[in-house]
Amino acid sequence: MLAFSGSFPATVFAMEGFDPYLVAIGRAVLAGAAALVFLAVAGAPLLPPRGRLGSYLVIVAGVVFGFPVFSGLALDSGASASHAAVVVGLLPAATAACAVLRAGERPRALFWASCGLGAVCVTAFTLSRGGGHVTGADLLLVAALLSAAAGYTEGGRLARETPGWRVISHALVVAMPLTVPATAVLALTTEVRPGAASLAGFAYAGLISMFLGFIPWYAGLAVGGIARAGQTQLAQPLLTLTWAWLLLGERFGAVTVVGALAVLACVAMTQRARS
Incomplete structure (x- = not known):
């Protein structure tokens, strides 16, 4: 959770020198290179079992492509990190809902009511910030959170049988036939203005957000349960607000703070109801 909380500020810094698509896809190449080193040193197979390929493709679609691309475009479209x-911040509830649907469980009505209330809070927040309209950036952020929820759920399921570091490593390797050529084309066809801040942001997004952060995350989801372990993300929005203020100098008013606390309260209810 600590690793992921810095993802948005890091992406903002990275996009100061690189195209949003290059940041989103290129960081997967950086993470994939680290994954290959980890797999080689451990003497593990470079590719996952064929029978699990479908699950790995879900992870690739969700957290290797979906979340980075959608969230990066949202930030490039004018959405602030805060x-x-x-x-x-609704991601833990969305992840819990995916876990419920994937496992065929039947939670209490309070669970779904809390998820719905959280969605209402997010909608009210976006409308208040968008002059009564949901912006394109908001839709991109919703697509990002749904993508991440699917990737988290599938990765958590696989991590019950496979170490978390191998799950994310294999997902990144499976994606490399797409990420490597796409990154090469983007690097040649988009404007690149590398600087210290953009390179640091890119490195963080690739090595921490895309790879190292997932190692304890998937392990925690496997041990504590996908929905229950997601409670650790309750503090992530508040931490991201702190990083946005400290690192980016973003200023946000009471509406943003109240919105974050309201979403946090709704997500906390989903976790209690789910349990």
């Missing part, structure tokens, strides 16, 4: 933190 605004994105509030909208994506």
Whole structure:
């Protein structure tokens, strides 16, 4: 959770020198290179079992492509890191809902009521910030959180049988036939203005957000249960707001703070109801 809380500020810094698509896809190449090193040193197979390929493709679609691309485009479209933190703060509830649907469980009505209330809070927040309209950036953030929820759920399921570091490593390797050529084309066809801040942001997004952060995350989801372990993300929006203020100098008013706390309260209810 600590690793992921810095993802939005890091992406903002990275996009100061690189195209949003290059940041979103290129960081997967950086993470994939680290994954190959980890797999080689451990003497593990470079590819996952064929029978699990479908699950790995879900992870690839969700957290290797979906979340980075959608969230990066949202930030490039004008959404601030603090605004994105509030909208994506609903992610633990979305992950719990995916876990419920994937496992065929039947939670209490309070669970679904809390999820719905959280969605209402996010909608009210986006409308208040968008002059009564849901912006394109908000829709991109919703797509990002749904993508991440699917990727988290599938990765958590696989991590029950496979170490978390191998799950994310294999997902990144499976994606490399797409990420490597796409990154090469983007690097040649988009404007690149690398600087210290953009390179640091890119490195963080690739090595921490895309790879190292997932190692304890998937392990925690496997041990504690996908929905229950997601409670650790309750503090993530508030931490991201702190990083946005400290690192980016973003200023946000009471509406943003109240929105973050309201989403946090709704997500906390989903976790209690789910349990």
